[in-house]
Amino acid sequence: xxxxxxxxxxxxxxxxxxxxxxxxxxxxxxxxxxxxxxxxxxxxxxxxxxxxxxxxxxxxxxxxxxxxxxxxxxxxxxxxxxxxxxxxxxxxxxxxxxxxxxxxxxxxxxxxxxxxxxxxxxxxxxxxxxxxxxxxxxxxxxxxxxxxxxxxxxxxxxxxxxxxxxxxxxxxxxxxxxxxxxxxxxxxxxxxxxxxxxxxxxxxxxxxxxxxxxxxxxxxxxxxxxxxxxxxxxxxxxxxxxxxxxxxxxxxxxxxxxxxxxxxxxxxxxxxxxxxxxxxxxxxxxxxxxxxxxxxxxxxxxxxxxxxxxxxxxxxxxxxxxxxxxxxxxxxxxxxxxxxxxxxxxxxxxxxxxxxxxxxxxxxxxxxxxxxxxxxxxxxxxxxxxxxxxxxxxxxxxxxxxxxxxxxxxxxxxxxxxxxxxxxxxxxxxxxxxxxxxxxxxxxxxxxxxxxxxxxxxxxxxxxxxxxxxxxxxxxxxxxxxxxxxxxxxxxxxxxxxxxxxxxxxxxxxxxxxxxxxxxxxxxxxxxxxxxxxxxxxxxxx
Amino acid sequence: xxxxxxxxxxxxxxxxxxxxxxxxxxxxxxxxxxxxxxxxxxxxxxxxxxxxxxxxxxxxxxxxxxxxxxxxxxxxxxxxxxxxxxxxxxxxxxxxxxxxxxxxxxxxxxxxxxxxxxxxxxxxxxxxxxxxxxxxxxxxxxxxxxxxxxxxxxxxxxxxxxxxxxxxxxxxxxxxxxxxxxxxxxxxxxxxxxxxxxxxxxxxxxxxxxxxxxxxxxxxxxxxxxxxxxxxxxxxxxxxxxxxxxxxxxxxxxxxxxxxxxxxxxxxxxxxxxxxxxxxxxxxxxxxxxxxxxxxxxxxxxxxxxxxxxxxxxxxxxxxxxxxxxxxx
Numbered sequence: 100x101x102x103x104x105x106x107x108x109x110x111x112x113x114x115x116x117x118x119x120x121x122x123x124x125x126x127x128x129x130x131x132x133x134x135x136x137x138x139x140x141x142x143x144x145x146x147x148x149x150x151x152x153x154x155x156x157x158x159x160x161x162x163x164x165x166x167x168x169x170x171x172x173x174x175x176x177x178x179x180x181x182x183x184x185x186x187x188x189x190x191x192x193x194x195x196x197x198x199x200x201x202x203x204x205x206x207x208x209x210x211x212x213x214x215x216x217x218x219x220x221x222x223x224x225x226x227x228x229x230x231x232x233x234x235x236x237x238x239x240x241x242x243x244x245x246x247x248x249x250x251x252x253x254x255x256x257x258x259x260x261x262x263x264x265x266x267x268x269x270x271x272x273x274x275x276x277x278x279x280x281x282x283x284x285x286x287x288x289x290x291x292x293x294x295x296x297x298x299x300x301x302x303x304x305x306x307x308x309x310x311x312x313x314x315x316x317x318x319x320x321x322x323x324x325x326x327x328x329x330x331x332x333x334x335x336x337x338x339x340x341x342x343x344x345x346x347x348x349x350x351x352x353x354x355x356x357x358x359x360x361x362x363x364x365x366x367x368x369x370x371x372x373x374x375x376x377x378x379x380x381x382x383x384x385x386x387x388x389x390x391x392x393x394x395x396x397x398x399x400x401x402x403x404x405x406x407x408x409x410x411x412x413x414x415x416x417x418x419x420x421x422x423x424x425x426x427x428x429x430x431x432x433x434x435x436x437x438x439x440x441x442x443x444x445x446x447x448x449x450x451x452x453x454x455x456x457x458x459x460x461x462x463x464x465x466x467x468x469x470x471x472x473x474x475x476x477x478x479x480x481x482x483x484x485x486x487x488x489x490x491x492x493x494x495x496x497x498x499x500x501x502x503x504x505x506x507x508x509x510x511x512x513x514x515x516x517x518x519x520x521x522x523x524x525x526x527x528x529x530x531x532x533x534x535x536x537x538x539x540x541x542x543x544x545x546x547x548x549x550x551x552x553x554x555x556x557x558x559x560x561x562x563x564x565x566x567x568x569x570x571x572x573x574x575x576x577x578x579x580x581x582x583x584x585x586x587x588x589x590x591x592x593x594x595x596x597x598x599x600x601x602x603x604x605x606x607x608x609x610x611x612x613x614x615x616x617x618x619x620x621x622x623x624x625x626x627x628x629x630x631x632x633x634x635x636x637x638x639x640x641x
Numbered sequence: 642x643x644x645x646x647x648x649x650x651x652x653x654x655x656x657x658x659x660x661x662x663x664x665x666x667x668x669x670x671x672x673x674x675x676x677x678x679x680x681x682x683x684x685x686x687x688x689x690x691x692x693x694x695x696x697x698x699x700x701x702x703x704x705x706x707x708x709x710x711x712x713x714x715x716x717x718x719x720x721x722x723x724x725x726x727x728x729x730x731x732x733x734x735x736x737x738x739x740x741x742x743x744x745x746x747x748x749x750x751x752x753x754x755x756x757x758x759x760x761x762x763x764x765x766x767x768x769x770x771x772x773x774x775x776x777x778x779x780x781x782x783x784x785x786x787x788x789x790x791x792x793x794x795x796x797x798x799x800x801x802x803x804x805x806x807x808x809x810x811x812x813x814x815x816x817x818x819x820x821x822x823x824x825x826x827x828x829x830x831x832x833x834x835x836x837x838x839x840x841x842x843x844x845x846x847x848x849x850x851x852x853x854x855x856x857x858x859x860x861x862x863x864x865x866x867x868x869x870x871x872x873x874x875x876x877x878x879x880x881x882x883x884x885x886x887x888x889x890x891x892x893x894x895x896x897x898x899x900x901x902x903x904x905x906x907x908x909x910x911x912x913x914x915x916x917x918x919x920x921x922x923x924x925x926x927x928x929x930x931x932x933x934x935x936x937x938x939x940x941x942x943x944x945x946x947x948x949x950x951x952x953x954x955x956x957x958x959x960x961x962x963x964x965x966x967x968x969x970x
Contacts, residue, residue: 165840237837243814244797244839248763332815333944335927338798339813372700381722403800403835404811405818408748412741419737423730430725433689436696438709443701451693458689462682469678469736471671471743475807478800478835542675543661544804546835549843553652553831630709 108511108608123208124611129194129509131215136182136190137578139222143177144574146170151533151567154560159551167550168235169251173228175238176256180263181222183494184352187359188305189214189270191501192298194509196274198602199292201283201620203612206276207269214269221263228256237548239349242330242341246322254323257316264309267355271305274298283601285620289383292600292624293376296383297362300390304351304358308394312348315341342404346397354393357457357489358386360497361428364450367500368432370598371447372439375625378431385424392421402473411470418468425461429454440630444596445519449500452527456492460485463538481541484534492530499523499577506581507595511608512588515580522576529573532566599626650846651778653829664826664851665806667747672807674740681732747808750821754789755782758870758953761792761799761812764841766832767950771957773873774864778847780832783857787823791918793949800836803849811836817919824851874958877951881943895940896933899962907934921956 109126112118119127150170153161162170193211197204205211228234234256236245245253278299282291318329319341328334330341369376376382398406398414432454441447463485467473476482500523507513536559545556552560594603605614663672699707713721757780758769768776782788792801794814801820802809810820824830834845852860868876878884886895896906902921905913909932914920923930925947928940 159843164843168837168840168842235839241798241837244837248797248839332813338815378718378722402744403809404798405813405816408745411744415737415741415744416734419730419733422733423726426729427722427726429689431722433692433696434721436693436700438707438712439696439700440709441697441701443697451697454693455686455690458686462685465682465733465736466675466678469674469740471674471740471747472678474744474747474809475671475675475804477809478802539659543658544802544831544833546802546833546843548837551650551843553655553846555655555657558657629712 107610108606109611110511110608112611121212123204123212125193125197125205125208125211126509126609128211128215129190132185132189132193132218135215135219135222136186139177139181141574143174143182144571146174146177148567148571150174151564153550154552155564157552157554157557157560164550165235168237168548169233171548172234172237172256176225176234176260178490179238179352179356180260181218181225183356183490184267184305185218185263185270186356186494186498187363187501188274188298188301188355189218189266191294191363191498191505192274192301192359193270195505195602196277196295196298197281198508198605198609198613199295199600200278200281200286201601201614201618202277202281203614203617205273206280207273210269211273214266214273217262217266217269221259221261221266224255224259224262228252228259231255239345240316240319240341241345242319242322242338243332243336246319246329247331247333254320257320261313261316264313267305267309271302271309274302275306278302283618283620289380290620290623291383293365293379293382293386294359294362297358297365297386300386301355301358301362304355304390304393308348308351308355311344312352315344315348318344339401339404339406342401343397346400347394350397350400351390351393353486353489354389357494358389360453360457360494360501361386361425363497363501363504364432364453365428366600367446367450367504368435369625369627370504370596371444371450372436372441373598373627373630374435374439375623375627376431377434377437378427379624381427382431385427388424389421392417392424396421399468399473402470403477415468415470419465422461422465422468425457429458429461443520444516445514445523446500446504448520448523448527449496449503452523453493453496453500456488456496456527456530460488460493463488475544476541478547479541480537480545480547483547484537484541487534487537492534496526496530499526502577502581504596505602506584507591508602508607508609510585510588511591511606512584513591513595514584514588518576518580522573522580525569525573525576529566529569529571533563533570534566536560536562536566599624650844651848652846653831653848655831662805662826662828662830663807664824664828664830665803665808666823666825667743668805668807668825670743670746674736674743677736677739681736685729750789750819751787751823754787754821756789756791757782758950759790759792759801759812760795760949760953761801761834761838761845762795762949763797763839764834764845766801766834766845766847769870769950769953770861770864771870772861773869774861778832779850780847781850781852781857781860782824783854784824784827784851785854787821789819789821791953792818792820793922793953795949797838798836799834799838799845802833802835803830804833805830806849809835817922824849827851827853870954870957871961872958874954874956874961877954878958881947881951881955883955886940893939894936896936898959902960902962908932909934909936909938918953918956921959922952925952925955 109124231252234253235251236249321327322329328336330336330338365376396418398410399418402411540559591607593606663669760767766778768780792812794812799812806822808820808822810818812818828851830849832847832849886893887898901916905915907913914931926944929938932938
């Protein structure tokens, strides 16, 4: 490919609103996603804050029960489909996949933009749902409640999720094709950074699972609008059919939500240990294994639902299997630190936090796959705590870690390291205070989605709500100091952390077409010298 | 269903605790698996945290004395990978098997149990004792005797959950579910609906009152006694007009129901079905689904005209019919 003369960064390639809204530059589209995702994150977070506030007292007194049910439904729908699913793939993935593999853009730049517009259209339907009075089915839309009984705006909410699903599919398609077709000369599969492996695995799941969600939601809408019986037994349908279809998507979707975070953490562990990731091939293939096995475990959501006992036994065993690749990753990240040269800037704090919290989240998943235990804790706060350890303790932590690590590349500016560290530590403690008591609550028997509860659970609920206050405050901090750095942060060089990876070989922020000359790659990732005694020179000031 | 028709939740007073009481024969078994998992997982997390702490202290950038050369050879690294893949897997699979065995016990109904019908509806639990006693959001049972519940839902999915007994069973409309427990201690215990079921989901809670056998017998006697479930079913059998066709001397040719419960019935189009609660329920609501061989599919559906509690009474009646009994029109 011939050289493209570069004039200024991608940020300088146009300043008009039009230059942003009609851009096909993957880096600008990443920004569009970043801003809209942040908006939804704080909207979903507000719902969570109101839920935690309501639960400070055992009686339902802050909001009515219908409002409460709408709040947790909204929280789930927004956080799952408008934040967690697109979070890393659509922002960091969009920005970094071409840069990391030495490409000038994604394979389908216009589809990439279309993906963002679909996200926004889906988001508008969700806004419309909220404004017209909300939806009270929970994010799981269980039938026949959602299809025949709920008096809220179920179809509107479903349309929102249906549309945003296509945004997922397009982003997934784009990533798969880009990784296959646009790798720089010499960039073989085993020279790819692990972030690419996990994002690729995620994209495959997005492509294969999301259509099932679309079909399932369509059937719910048909039953609700036209009375065609799929799920309501009075119409000859089967409620469990919905659960099978829904979890056939939604369990793989859990891996859509966490795999990219694992990819980020692999990068961060190497970068701040100044050392290659331990067991590269094991970590790479564990992502593929998760993508495959993730499709075979959906029935573990239905151990008490009335599926056949032998079906449950098979799903339970497969669920133990799917924990293996996750365990491989945790052990390898830990061993990556051995004989490294560790430094503890903000992204590393997030990465270490991720390993601890994700490990707890993953191990409590084994409790849930142990069927006798699941009968007791299914649909209790134990499950809530478990998946928040994965989704928030894991994914949100990794997302913020990645955002901090690549922030100098994305913006060309350095943020305040001091404030970054304060926020990361605060988040870790706030998170544990919020969600650890929920494990205890769950084993005590506190059911989820309860607006009021028996008095003896109050102490633990108050602790959890206190943690939520800390957590909310900690989430607001990056908004302030990262925003501040956009204008006042010191300029970052092209490689402020002194780390490897093609993205650090181009300027910060990168030029419009990423690389003046497409790089030729004849080495693997994470080529750090083995140091003996002397520390590497300070690469970052302050 | 409006709010006025529903009942206030009943919360038995419980002290603050960090661990739930365990008062069924199954509870101790579940807890044993739980504590084993807690121990194993605690060990794993401690190992990871200890390694991390050690590496952080030893290989922090400031520690110049740490030896960073002499890395492990390739074969050792591969061997290590396979050790931490297989070793934890084998240990945890053992726990899975154990948990599976307890799960099978939770699902295996005892033969000599006291049978009680439970119906979940937005937003209350209704119970029917075999003697005809009825309760709402409260269930009185004797201690030390296995109780078998047949669960049905009138509307959406509910879930019958008693934390102190470690049992939970979703109640999916359109089918019957069974659950069992044997309480080991007298007392009052939480009953929760664990599957989100709409506006007053969190109000759909009550209590299980476990009594000594003598007090339970007294309680049964004190209840305003309707007739037994089977007797009420007999009355319904006439009022719904079932006896018009299924009764003796009927001009319409319909299967005789006497003594069929628990027996196989040949079906039109081949195959047989064992007559159980679910089959009778289906036959009332979806009579065309499985027609007994040799009969015309002429029975009308009663879907939408008959509630789950009445169906259970009809089943109790059909169950009570001995083979030689004639059904009086």
